[in-house]
Amino acid sequence: MQSEVVIETRNLSKVYRDFWGRQKVRALKALDLEVRRGEVFGLLGPNGSGKTTTIKLLLGLLYPTSGQALVLGQDATEVAKNERIGYLPEESYLYRFLNAEETLDFYGRLFDIPRAKRRQRAADLIEMVGLTKSRRRQLREYSKGMTRLIGLAQALINDPEVLFLDEPTSGLDPIHTHEMKALIRKLQKQGKTILMCSHLLADVQDVCDRIAILHQGELKELGRVDALLKVRDVTEIRTSGLSLEAQEEIRQVVMKHQGTVHSIGNPTTTLEELFVRVIAESEAHPGRRVRAEQADRISSSEQG
Amino acid sequence: MVVENLQVTPLVEWLLGAGWSSGFLWQPLGTTLLLVLLVGGGLGLLFALRYSSAAPGPTTSLLMGGIFGVLSLMVLSTVALCSTLDTRNWLTDNIAMPLFAALVPVLGSNWSGGALYTWLGVATGLTGVVYACGWLATILVGGPLVGTRQCGRAAIDIVCDIARISARRVFALAWLAIRESIRRRVVVVFVVFVVLILFAALFIKKDSLHPGQLYIQVVLNFTVYLSMLFSLVLSALSLPADIRDRTLHTVVTKPVRKIEIVLGRVLGFVFVGTVLLGGIGVISYGFTVRSLNHTHQLTADRLHAESLPGNRGKLLRGTTSRSHEHEHAVMIDPSGEATVEIQKDHTHDLYVSASGDNPIYTLGPPKGLLQARVPIYAKTLSFLDKTGKPKEKGINVGDEWTYRSFIEGRTAAAAIWTFDGLREDLFPEAKFPTGIPVEMTLEVFRTHKGNQEKGVSGTIALSNPQTGKRAFLRNFLAQKFATDVQMIPRSFPTAGRDGKAETIDLFRDMVSDDGRLEITLQCLEPSQYFGMAQADLYLRAADGSFAWNFCKGYLGIWLQMALVTSLGVMFSTFLSGPVALLATMFVIIVGLSSSYVVELAGGKMVGGGPFESAVRIMTQDNMTSELEKSLKTDAIKAMDEATSVMMRYFSAVVPNIADNDFVDRVACGFNVGSDLLARCLLCELAYLLPVILLGYISLKQREVAQ
Secondary structure, eight states: OOOOEEEEEEEEEEEEEOTTSOEEEEEEEEEEEEEETTOEEEEEOSTTSSHHHHHHHHHTSSOOSEEEEEETTEETTOSGGGGGEEEEOTTOOOOTTSBHHHHHHHHHHHTTOOHHHHHHHHHHHHHHTTOGGGTTSBGGGSOHHHHHHHHHHHHTTTOOSEEEEESTTTTOOHHHHHHHHHHHHHHHHTTOEEEEEOSOHHHHHHHOSEEEEEETTEEEEEEEHHHHHBOTTOOBSSSSSOOHHHHHHHHHHHHHTTOOOOOOBOOBOOHHHHHHHHHHHHHHSTTOOOOHHHHHHHHHHHHO | OOOOOOOOOOHHHHHHOTBGGGSGGGSHHHHHHHHIIIIIIHHHHHHHHHHOOOOOOHHHHHHHHHHHHHHHHHHHHHHHHTTSHHHHHHHIIIIIHHHHHHHHHHHOBTGGGOHHHHHHHHHHHHHHHHHHHHHHHHHHHHOHHHHHHHHHHHHHHHHHHHHTOOHHHHHHHHHHHHHHHHHTTTHHHHHHHHHHHHTHHHHSOTTOSOHHHHHHHHHHHHHHHHHHHHHHHHHHHHHHHHHHHTHHHHHHTSSOOHHHHHHHHHHHHHHHHHHHHHHHHHHHHHHHHHHHOOOOEEOGGGEEEEEOTTTOOEEEEEEOOOBTTBOOEEEEOTTSOEEEOOBTTBEEEEEEOOOTTSOOEEEEEEESSSOEEEEEEOSEEEEEOTTSOEESSOBOOSOSOOSSEEEETTSSOEEEEEEOSOOGGGSOTTTOSSOEEEEEEOEEEESSOOOTTTOEEEEEEEEOTTTOOEEEEEEEEEOTTOEEEEEEOSEEEEEOTTSOEEEEEIIIIISOTTSOEEEEEEEOSTTEEEEEOGGGEEEEEEEEOHHHHHHHHHHHHHHHHHHHHHHHHHHHTTSOHHHHHHHHHHHHHHHHTHHHHHHHHTTOSTTOSHHHHHHHHHHTOOSSSOOOOSHHHHHHHHHHHHHHHHHHHHHHHSOOGGGGOOHHHHHTTBOOOHHHHHHHHHHHHHHHHHHHHHHHHHHHHSOTTO
16 A cells, blocks of 8 residues: 655755746756655755755745646645654754754744743654754854754754754764764654665665666656666576576586575665766756656565 | 023823813713714724624625715825915815804814824725725726725725734734744844943043033933844834845735734834833943042031121132032031032032041932923013114124024013913922922123122012012123023012012012913123023923933933834835835934924925025025026926925924934933823824824735735
8 A cells, every 4th residue: 555645846946046937947847756655765866956946845935837746745935834844954054053952942942832841842853863962052162063963953842743953963963963864764664764865875875765867857767776776687697698598507407416595586786886876877868858757666676 | 502492381282182171072971972982983883893704795896996985085185286376275265264263163263273183084095095096006907986985894804904914913913023023033132232331431431521511422322323233124124024034924815914913013012112211221220320430538628718898707619629520619508507519510518527626528329310300481571772662683794594592681681581371389388398499591691801709780670460560689790502591589689669568478569360480581791692492491390300300311212212113113114125214214314313304394494495496506506596587497396395395294204203302402401391201102092003004004905925
């Protein structure tokens, strides 16, 4: 059974214009995307590919030129949807003259959370991100990693259903990166839907269920990470260059000799290799797009 | 220094028009119905919108967009028709006048002059013009259906957003604005003020004739400039900085409505301004009172005795010691009653605490320096020319400033102040046992030197406009711009028409049944002139507390500060920081000189409008001669006409910031009346509401991340 779609873009396009209304750049071209409840969805692409624009459109920070962006069934420009979402911006755009407690208290007040509950929640989150000792220090004194952590805490202050994470591991040391990824997986287990974009492909590969690769404002690849990384035209066995019959024959041979076949299948590549290949193909054949339905079909058939 | 426009129309009359009491709506039943409708309907709608989460469907949006669109087009057409004289007259005769007449039974006669209705009219006009322009623009971009639906949706969203404002969020954002102000070292303003006050004594003129006025003006004007400056900088730069630093991204991705952001900023900065003004006010008051407080020494050797004729005892005359750059002449009569001469707007009480050869004289603190007089002004000031014929104005002695008119001495020329609504209970005998004080400050214009020390003599008389009865009160000596206090006794002897002495009872004989009284002033010296304006003579009905009046002066500054803050925030919602700063400054300057802009827009300026003046400057043509008739002149005049239309509309909406300036009033020692205060508060509210709304709409339309 397909789970509920919580983030959806329909033919979403965005054109940036100058002061006189002339088109400067077409940042997003008819993007169709669906993110289902409980998924960790990664948005990948080189600089200027449209992934930040997509996130900003979904957050209502930008208005679409055409098409629709829906979050939790509501238009992305609706303020009401913000009650149920959390956002960790790329640079943790927080007020640097506040300390951690004040920051969380301030954002908690924006959610109309009662004082006692707000304080409890703030204390829990500060503890969760490991900033208890620095909770009274102004954010200007924080390192980049600490700022990311308090940024994540503010994104979780309302216990959101959907989380938008912009470069969640950027600026974090390996330990904190590991913790952040563990936290993302923990949040997923709690049933939260996460849409993240990152340049750190290894991190995306580690935590994302599905990814979309954008290039020049167009969707180039979409599907489950394991399916996309699977090299379908290569069968991985101990030996190479065998046909199915030969494989079956080998399997029969193995069984005949009371052996066990551990795996016969396709090997996987790395996300980095996939990313580079998709971008190279896109450069070579501009205009080719993956439609969401097609991608879903592919990913479903892979799962099936 | 002169305080003009002292006449204040009663609040309700100003708000609802002169004949408001005859309107059904302002009768008990009508008012009750209105309240039920406003409170019941308004609150019902508010709660319905607040607690319904449903967004309007496309059909509702389309319907509402269509209705608003048609209405706004009607408003736009009306505004366009008002632009030219012919169409404006046609509109007035065929639509406005019948409409005014039809509403008279409901709203009362002269209702159209009420400030409330004017405000509603201007607000409706502006809303209509803005909506119509937006509607037409979206139709051009997206077509009629999409455009109408989008505009309808936007209008509904605005109403819903207003209904769904959360106090907790607004206060959170206000708190953030306060923290931001502290971070920006706003306290520096306070330090600057304290430093200015510490060194004020270096540049305040010690020998001023009006030290009270000078000190109050200095501290209040310092405060005005500082408060304007810090509110301008804080409000105009804050939001653009948040957008630039992208800290606003994190805020707007929370369930925060744009109106809450605007409200939070305004409230936060106004709170900071209030605290600063409070601190500055306390320091200013202490500085003023302490700086002006002084006394003088008077010892027996400074007095000399003069024998009174008829062996009536000895009169002591002398002068006090010098202090604060002045001394007072003192006179003590044989009964021990002392008179201390008024110097620099004040006098002192003199106490004689021992008798015999070693009396001890003690002078009290200054009296009259810091006061809050409650004046009753005359309804009209009329003149008689030198032949005794009534005139609207006196003569001009060559002053460019025509605020005062002059009457010539020893002729029939006179100035007549007509008071209205005088009742005996306004001057209870317990409070005014010796009579009613009349204060006057006249300008004296001398065509020959005369006796400069003595002053120019004049006469003052009373008359009853109903019976025509006239009574001579007394002669007096007038010094230029010196405030003279004349008492009108409750009863006084005078010569009757038949030459016999009679006793006049002020309220019975001289005040008409409807409370009118005329006070006539004449100059008695030939070739000398008295100059006067309506506010130069008044009845001093009471004295308010100076401290409270000083607070009212600060309240005026607070109103200006709040207005500047909201304007700064509004401009910063769609302009970058420096441009928002300049735009706010521009509105402040226009607001401070709005009377000039109104005059300019009305085409009353000598030398024509901006284009004609520019041509005159370039061609070095004088201001009074007519331009040569030509196509060029017609084009210039047409451009001036178009500019004047724009300026007329502009001046109608730009806040008159100077209206809230009570500095001169407080400095001159006049009480800021409750009617004036309430009126200024209402005017402030009338501007704050649309300014905040405009800021909200601008921010709502803005893509925060672009």
